[in-house]
Amino acid sequence: MTYKLEIELSTQKKQKPAADKLGFGKYYTDHMFIMDYHAGEGWVNPRIIPYQPLTLDPAAKVLHYGQTVFEGLKAYRTPDGQLQLFRPQKNFQRLNKSNDRLSIPAIDEEFALHALQQLVLADQDWVPEEQGTSLYIRPFIIATESSLGATSSTDYQFIIIMSPVGSYYAEGIHPVKIYVEPDYIRAVKGGVGFAKTAGNYAASLKAQDDAAAKGFAQVLWLDGVHRKYIEEVGSMNVFFKIAGKVITPALNGSILDGVVRNSIIQLLKHWNVPVEERALSIDEVYEAHKSGTLEEAFGTGTAAVISPIGELNWDGNQMIINDGMTGELSGKLYSTLTGVQNGTVEDELGWMVKLG
Known part of the structure; x- marks a missing residue:
């Protein structure tokens, strides 16, 4: 038409x-x-x-x-x-x-x-x-x-x-504290978790408010069936760097197919950085932290692009990641992607649509 x-x-x-x-x-x-x-x-x-x-x-x-x-x-x-x-x-x-x-x-x-x-x-x-x-x-x-x-x-x-x-990070990119949500769930396979619809966000506000009252910037959502597999952090997709490999939860019907998520995966592959899309449990992340192989964690989304995670709190267990500092890979991803977006870094993967 x-x-x-x-x-x-x-x-x-x-x-x-x-x-x-x-x-x-x-x-x-x-x-x-x-x-x-x-x-x-x-x-x-x-x-x-x-x-x-x-x-x-x-x-x-x-x-x-x-x-x-x-x-x-x-x-x-x-x-x-x-x-x-x-x-x-x-x-x-x-x-x-x-x-x-x-x-x-x-x-x-x-x-x-x-x-x-x-x-x-x-x-x-x-x-x-x-x-x-x-x-x-x-x-x-x-x-x-x-x-x-x-x-x-x-x-x-x-x-x-x-x-x-304005700039999401008025004072520069900085890691945030994340609370692993133990009671509420965001979505389940067969529901509307993969869709960008208002109800998903309305249902998340109670957990977000509770986490904020405890001094955390966001919540980390676990799956609604086993209550152990990582899904999203707040309104962002999430990545973990463990023993040199970057892991992000696979799209399973309850996770949003983020545009920035997809771009980060493409960029990592372009740089020959090992990246996996698979089920990732909070137990695996905790064990990686205990063994010293949890190197970085970050959320991705349109608003912040990259939001480094400096601390996870799960069932009373405090996990400080990279001494609470922005990781080298997180910083490189942020500077590269924002540079491509604002025209100061070459658009090697052909993402930008020019107007006028």
Whole structure:
């Protein structure tokens, strides 16, 4: 199907915040993308319009049954002013995988990328240029049918909003303390753990709040069946370097297929660093720590890229990793990947999509 993208530019531009005041997800650009779905018509009426509130019926299904999915990616400005996106095709591919699991109609990935590019270009003045900053992009789909019947919606909206964000590590990359969650579980195979849907995050908040009260930055989730196999850390994928080999939990139906996770695996293989995707138990990590072979651990995700883990607390056992310092490999991965994203390191694997 051929779509015609309508563009209505705002006549009232917002005042842009200072780079050192950006934070994360606090300010929004002048425009947004929106597209409608109606049963029998398909996806129709794609448009870029001034950023504005949504109008939803109180009976909209997203409000009652949580039928919604989302993505997160970024646009960057290189030192010479070039705008570029990091592997956006992967995000729209994953969005459709989430759509399928939530019974939401698939989007046209090629057109979605085109619409996103036009939206970024319309708001290109919002892409910050300071070190460590970027333009965070949030595509999402919501069920809008006005009905309290517990069935898949007949109507949806596909929306993209954008927000300039500051450096995740304002004072430099630093390791965090992680609490291994003993009571709650994030997901199980057959559920929606691999999908990027709101309910996954809502269900994780209680454990996160409890961990924060204990002085930890995030939780490490274990599997929901055996309660011993590592899955994710907070809202990130997780990697462990044990005896010179990097290990990350294999995608098993309850783990998010992270774009940064995939990129880290590609980069490690490109460097000829041994990397394995397999089941990894917390017991194995603990034994590696006791034997002195647990060398590094880190989370990966769009927001932080790499988040080194300096300490794990499991069942009262404190595991200090690499003396609580950022490991050599973690630091190299962070500097390389962020360098590729902001244009200061050569894009050897062809990940960046240039705009304009």
